[in-house]
Amino acid sequence: MSAPPASPSARPGPAHSPTPPEDPDHGLDRSALLALAAILMGVGLGTLDTAIANTALPAIAHDLNAPPAASIWVVNAYQLATVALLLPFAALGDRIGPRRVFMGGLAFFTLASLACALAPTLTLLALARGLQGMGAAAIMSVNIALIRLLYPASRLGRGVGMNALVVGVFFAVGPTVASLVLSVADWPWLFAINVPLGLLALGFGWRTLPHSTPRDHGFDPLTAVFTALTFSTLIGALGAAAQQEPWPLVAIPASVTVVAGALLLWRQAGHPAPMLPVDLLRRPLFALSVLTALSAFATQGLAFVSLPFFLEQVLHRNPVDTGFLMSAWPVVVAAAAPFAGRLSDRHPPGLLGGIGLAVLSGGMLSLALLPEQPGTLDLVLRLCVCGAGFGFFQSPNLRALMSSAPPERASGASGMIALARLTGQASGAAGVALCFALGGTHGAKTALAVGCGTAALGAAASTARLFTRQR
Missing domain, CATH: 1.20.1250.20 (MFS general substrate transporter like domains)
Structure with missing residues (x-):
């Protein structure tokens, strides 16, 4: 069945002339x-x-x-x-x-x-x-x-x-x-x-x-300041804690995060379109999709920060070889993403994301269990498994996030997608630093094992969407 015609506010191009294609199935x-x-x-x-x-x-x-x-x-x-x-x-x-x-x-x-x-x-x-x-x-x-x-x-x-x-x-x-x-x-x-x-x-x-038709929600600069303080100091506190910095360098940004976050929630209470979209997070499908994204990108952060150390310090690969080996993951992600996107138009994103992150969890476990001197093909195949799992999750999850938000909140949902990605990657990087601080030379393998767990958490969150009805 063809989709209904787009409203004038959603037409591409200048406000008065171009119209979208009449048959969306033809591109x-x-x-x-x-x-x-x-x-x-x-x-x-x-x-x-x-x-x-x-x-x-x-x-x-x-x-x-x-x-x-x-x-x-x-x-x-x-x-x-x-x-x-x-x-x-x-x-x-x-x-x-x-x-x-x-x-x-x-x-x-x-x-x-x-x-x-x-x-x-x-x-x-x-x-x-x-x-x-x-x-x-x-x-x-x-x-x-x-x-x-x-x-x-x-x-x-x-x-x-x-x-x-x-x-x-x-x-x-x-x-x-x-x-x-x-x-x-x-x-x-x-x-x-x-x-x-x-x-x-x-x-x-x-x-x-x-x-698109602007929405008269208003824009509060003070709320924007509280939002910026909350998330920038959160990232700073995570990094300082993971690197075991002196306690004031952890406590001060963490305190600012708590205070600014509380002021942010107070300031935007009752707003029809809050800057931190807590109203969207009350929607089960949206909240589970955000949790899925956080878990997946934390896994990516754990892998991409720890793998260079593992390849160069444990497996004694040179930096050039390391770069080429690691490219196997994102190349497979790029190949899988459009295919997964088309599937998500016909199958539940919760199912596709759950399968993808379960595969990613298995791939991370296989990397953590690598033998002492793995062959190049063995290593590349395990990285390809991780890339395939991640690529299979990403497009369906993006679709689920945008579809579970009302059209008038599209920008807020889009912002949460990027925030979940960057926060997850930063958390993963901080986790690697903590693994190295606690595990020494075994820190890289520990981080990969932790990534197995975060991917499994994402798979569970994604699968839970199959049993959740949109409000």
Whole structure:
């Protein structure tokens, strides 16, 4: 059966002319395809910049005469700004429309990338990276909401599958792109390449991104401040605790998290569209989907932080081999995501996600039980199993999250998707640090075993959705 025609507020392109294709089973029209290209390019740039900066840290520290420990702020500034501002930008998207937030974020990201390329000192580079993270937060907070406006409900799984494909591909090629660029040019070009690509995405999206009817929910700047404080200090407290920093460095951000979180809940009580969407979390399907995402991305964080140490320090692989071996996981994720997205249009996402995360749990267990000197094929096959499981979960879970939220709260739901991903990855990374602190040389295998457990928790949460009715 064909989906009902989209409402005028959900039509792609300018507010008055283009209309969506009459038969959604025949695909998107040219205008919607250009809009999708703009969305995916923006998401790809934000994902790529997360991956390439890690690879470039030694070159940046050397060129700017900065100590390696201080250079970590090139990564931290981006991550903290992104996590802190995801929900405020998502709330703003519900207020003024996701198109405006996305285009503004993309323009800001492009300008900040130019500032990164021109930064003469580490301090200015870290500041520019924070600004870049602000732009990335705006892009990632509403990208799924925009995809929801492009695709009819019957084909939403295909749209989110394409999004998962782009994230997987850019995450996979990030270190390789960084290495290739650094082999022929200096590190500023890692950020300069974002400028023409960002301008191209802006050109695609200017006339084609879908408009939606703004909702008069209001936007409270003080609530946005409380939200930013709550999640940025939460990530800081997790990292400090995992690395066993002196207790004041753990207690202070943890206290700020508790106080800011309490003020946030008080401030937004009774709001029809709260910035931290506790109203959506009262929906069982939405809450279980968020828990599924947190568990899966925590597993990913545990794996991607611990595996390089395991491969290089335990198996004595060189860094180049390590990069190629680890690419097996995201490459398989990228291949599985569109297929899983299409399946989610016909089968329950709870079932697909449960199967995928059960496979991921088994793959993590197989990595934790690796023999002392595994062959390359043996190692790659286990990583491929993990990638297949993760790819099978991601698209159905994205579809479930967006489908379980009302259309007028699409931006808030989209923001929670990105927040769950980044918080889960940060928690996984903190878990690896704790495993190394407690387990010494066995920390990597311990982290992989913990990842087996978090994936199993995600599988249980996903399967529970089969027995939960949407309210």
